[in-house]
Amino acid sequence: MTLQQTSGEAAARAAREYLRVSKGKGKTARSITDQHADNLASEAVHGPWTWGEAYTDTGSASKYAKKTREDFERxxxxxxxxxxxxPGTVLxxxxxxRLARETGRGVSLIDACEQRGYLIHVTSxxxxxRTYDPRNYADRHSLVxxxxxxxxxxxxxxxxxxxxLNSAAREGRPQGQVPFGYVREYEVVDGRPRPVAQVPDPETGPLVKELYERVVGVGGDLPEPMYAIAKDWEARGVVGKNGKTFSPQSLRAMLLRPCNAGLREHNGVLTPETWEGWTPIxxxxxxxxxxxxxxxxxxxxYTGESIKHVLTMTLKxxxxxxxxxxxxxxxxGTADAVGYQCGPKGHVWIPKEETDRVLIGDLDATDPETGEPAPELGVILAYLSAPHRVSALRQQPSSDADTNAVTAELxxxxxxxxxxxxxxSPKTARARIQRTADMEExxxxxxxxxxRLSTMVTPDPLAEFLPDRGETDxxxxxxxxxVQRRRAVAALxxxxxxxxxxxxxxxxxxxxxxxVTERLRWVRADEAA
Structure with missing residues (x-):
């Protein structure tokens, strides 16, 4: 059911936008500015609306997204x-x-709109x-x-x-950016240079191997802290591809890259196939x-008797x-203000309580009106609160027989x-459509x-911190x-x-x-080095 504003309605509805844009590898989806312009044009027909504060996110709405959408959660x-x-305010x-590409998450939002009497307008x-009323069964069906x-x-x-990616792996064709420590070999195919193999760089490859050996401690040597290795590399003039020295955090990101062992991952999960043309370091x-x-x-x-705060040294x-x-x-003349400050040189300072609420949450929060418990979940607690989290983290490596059975089926x-x-190629259009459907299935x-195979052989590092098996929450x-164990989880x-x-x-x-939310910048592994 489309809700139209009649000529007799003089009062404007309140409206608030949710604007999201996806970015990746040089491509930018329809910009937030364009979305807002189209929303204003739509108001001319369906309004008048009184615009409130907008919710704005940059990042994917897919279940495979790795970055938390802060304004979506808000x-x-x-x-x-x-x-x-x-009630009656328009989203x-x-x-x-733009809203969600996970049915469960999207339905949760539709349910919230239905319960509070909010409308949802889709400009495109x-x-x-078109304006939808989630309380109407037909509109709800269309949204879901x-x-x-x-x-x-x-x-x-x-x-x-x-x-x-699997096809490229079988043919030995590397993809993506060249990681630190590697160089690629190319051949001209159809008049264009194509990567055909990836091998350790004679200059930087030994540095990556050295990092692993020094952190682990081989040949009877004691493991070294990454801070000491970063200082040593800085003194030796070792820099990344961006010309900057390596921080302990970027060294840690380097250690976590499966490609250094010739392994592959997809959506953060190791895949069973390795790169045929990729020589591991x-x-x-x-x-x-x-x-x-x-x-x-x-x-x-991560730990120590003097540690009193969960996010110290994890925030950068x-x-x-x-x-x-x-x-x-x-x-x-003013109350003391507690916050996080840049340890080395004091470049930045940010309030601690508000930062903890955004990144961790507040399980002791109460409703100011009723005084009833109203826990707030930040990024970390929202991640841990997922119902499947415990069972997934406790996934133990399966037996060889189970692994072999899955491999055979694969x-x-x-x-x-x-x-x-x-x-x-089939001769009829119907047969071609059916073959495409069969291939996709x-x-x-x-x-x-x-x-499934990758989870059978690769337990999650967070499993080290799990409570007893009797607990499920x-x-x-x-x-x-x-605080030591909570800090370890936060750091991971x-x-x-x-x-x-x-x-x-x-x-x-x-x-x-x-x-606080505007001052926090989230950096992924491919940006850290």
Whole structure:
């Protein structure tokens, strides 16, 4: 049902936008500015609207996204609590896929709108857009179907991407950026240079191997802290491809890259196929030793009797890359202010309480009106609160028999897919459509089996910190865990290869500090070095 504004309605509805843009590898989706312009044009037909504060995110809405969408989480919280606005307030989207490409997440938002009486307007539908009322069964069906279709397309794209990566791996064709420590060999194919192999760089490859050996400790040597290695490399003039020296954090990101052992990952999960034309720098044994060491909660990097705060040294200064420590600012006539400050040179300072609430959460929060418990989940607690988290993290390596059975089924499906690809093209359109559908079904089954196989042989490093098997709620465990173990979990999750490393930007205005969410920059593994 389309809601139209009648000529007799003089009062404007309140409206708030959710604007999201995806970025990646030089490509930028429809810009937030363009979305806003189209939303204003749609208001001319469906309004008048009184515009409130917009919610804005940059990043994918897919289930495979690695970066947390902070404003989406804030939007969902506001919708559920009623802070979004009065009943009848309009949530304005450019298209339904801007909202979510996970059916469960999208339905949660639709449910919140239905319960509070909010409307949802999708600008890109039709010539002027369309306004939905989630309380109407037909409108609700249309919204849920749109999100389900977006999720299907995201999963189909992921399966096709994985198929291309697997094909490249079988043919020995490297893809993506050249990692530090490697060089590529090229051949001219169809008049264009194509990568055909990837081998250790004679100059930088030994440095990567040296890093693993020094961190693990080989030949009777004691393991060395990454801080000492970073200082040594700086003194020796070792720099990355960007010409900058390596920080301890970038060295850690380098240690976590499966490609150094000739391994591959897709959406953060190791795949069973290795690169045929990719010569590893280190052995699988040395790589696994480093992963176990980095996940060890007893390492000095993470623990110690003097540790009192969860995020110290895990938060990084965006100016120098140094760790943040807790500092108290004291000024005459004002209350003391506790915050995180750049440890090495004091470049940045950010309020601790608000930062902890965004990144961790507040399990002791209460509703200011009723006084009832109202826990707030930040990035870390939201991750740990996922119902499947405990069972997934406790996944133990399976037996050889189970692994062999899955591998055999995987090989069978790959052979079946190859037969479909090599078969002569059908003569009729219906037959061609059916063959395409069959190929996509097999590709999806292959993708699921490859993920299953990788989890059978690769336990999650976070499993080292799990509570006893009798407990199933990681939030309950977090409440009672000592600060050392909580800090270890935070350091693992807020790492470039997981949720992303968090760096604190300087405040643009010292008198009126910007909100914490605007000062936090999330850095992924491919940006850290």
């Amino acid at each position: 939007l969902l919280t506001d919708l559920r609590s009623g802070a979004f606005g009065e 304005v989207l450019w298209e339904i896929s 539908e039709g010539e002027t857009g 179907t749109g999100i389900a279709d977006a999720e299907k397309e995201a999963r189909r794209l992921s399966a096709r991407t994985l198929r291309g 280190v052995s699988r044994e040395l790589f696994d030793q480093a992963q176990r060491l980095l996940a060890d909660p007893t390492r000095r990097t 200064c965006d100016v120098c890359g140094g760790g943040m420590v807790v500092m108290t600012r004291r000024k005459k 090989n069978h499906l790959r052979a079946e897919l190859k037969e479909l690809e090599d078969a002569p 097999v590709e999806n089954e292959i993708a699921l089996l490859e993920v 990681l939030i309950t465990w977090w409440r009672t865990a000592d 999750l807020l790492a470039p290869d997981v949720l992303g490393q968090v760096r604190v930007r300087p405040s643009p205005n010292k008198r009126n500090a910007a909100p």
